[in-house]
Amino acid sequence: MRSLVFLDGRTADPDAPQIRVDDQVVQRGDGVFETILVRHGKARELGPHLKRLARSAEMLDLPEPDLAAWERVSQAVIDNYRGGPEMALKLVYTRGVDGVPTGFGLGSPIEEKVVRQRAEGVAVATLERGLDPSLTETAPWLLIGAKTLSYGVNMAAVREAQRRGADDAVFVFGEQILEGPTSSVVIAKDRTLYTPPPSMGILPGTTQAAVFRAAERAGWGTKVEQLRVADLLAADAVFLTSSVRLITRVHTLNGQQLPDAAELHRELNALYEAEYA
């Protein structure tokens, strides 16, 4: 059902061992990744995802990825997939073994939890990230804003949010909004969409960019600027966006119920989906 293809074109069994224990991803979480939504055989925003993969790789001093080869891998994973109409395509590029990188694409079904949250929305808890955004420029070795496989903290933050009765986390620096552990934060206020800038030390969101593009085309305003927790509480709607979760409503923030944004959600979702019709 799942589909696995390595960068050299080799198809492989995702239920069998495929990675050596001395691969630097196993030894050190040393690599980068992208997750891409594929619907009805079409990969969404493949170009921006590959561009971001190359940017993350550069931040980690990995050999420049051969984007044509990654496009072929992506297509091969799609061609081999025998699941439903939707697939999550994860591209993984690691420092590998003895200086030879490992790369593969894995096609999997969308997790049921994610599908449910798309419909029902999520409760989120804000959690301190601890890294001053100014370090993004001055301390590049901290890899702030790179999509790396060293995501242990991101996963721990989701578990902490769940302990607090929420579904997901939003990282903050003091009162300033950053991003979710695996998503971008977008708010709607007076028919303008807002998201924090990458200079805050966050990942530029591919889905966030697509939603902004679609909204602009329909006459919405869009602004990339710093947001505070209070801005989320005062918004008409708060969303987490990512490739697989699409535009997911935030219905509760730190235990406080947010305004019903079902109507805005439907409108933005329709605009976004029209991009791929």
Added chain:
Amino acid sequence: MRSLVFLDGRTADPDAPQIRVDDQVVQRGDGVFETILVRHGKARELGPHLKRLARSAEMLDLPEPDLAAWERVSQAVIDNYRGGPEMALKLVYTRGVDGVPTGFGLGSPIEEKVVRQRAEGVAVATLERGLDPSLTETAPWLLIGAKTLSYGVNMAAVREAQRRGADDAVFVFGEQILEGPTSSVVIAKDRTLYTPPPSMGILPGTTQAAVFRAAERAGWGTKVEQLRVADLLAADAVFLTSSVRLITRVHTLNGQQLPDAAELHRELNALYEAEYA
């Protein structure tokens, strides 16, 4: 030559693929590890290493490791090893696949670079870590002080240090000394050893503890207290300690040559080695 044993007792080929692509260590760097020195078949500080593995696992909400099973794995790796008299034993414990953790022990030769640095010492560069030590207690989801497999930043810091003409890095928070990416910082001054406290958001060092124990027995003073960059420049000797690098002298700090500490190094090394004679 190398030796690989899984937590269930299965021996395996370290040159063959052994880990699934959907193991959470490959997907997210989600797991913990320890590296232990084995000399002439004897694992040094196995108890403290296993205790720290359990502590890291708890910080990551991993199932409590079965330390008796990890002891058996360690012994099996040692028994199967066909290299020289020294071996690095790496224990890796990941969140695994579908909630079933993956655990293995891998025995490898000590890297030549490390052996050379033990003899010749190292040049180090201080690099900002960016995480306020006070977050260690208040933001446990940041996993500060856990030995996790999400070590991408640690590896990036070593590369940055090398770009600056050094061999290794020492993380700082402002002027305050933290630790190396894979080592503890120990200084000697007036026959007292100093190292920063774990409350600074650093890993409690097993080798640092052994060196302190050995030095105390020989009449040295030992202090665990905050150190600043200026304290390193004013010290009689600066060392990086870790299981595989033992006590390695720092001969150069941010391009500035430090006093010749060869004599102190010999003395402390002899005291430390006597612990295992």
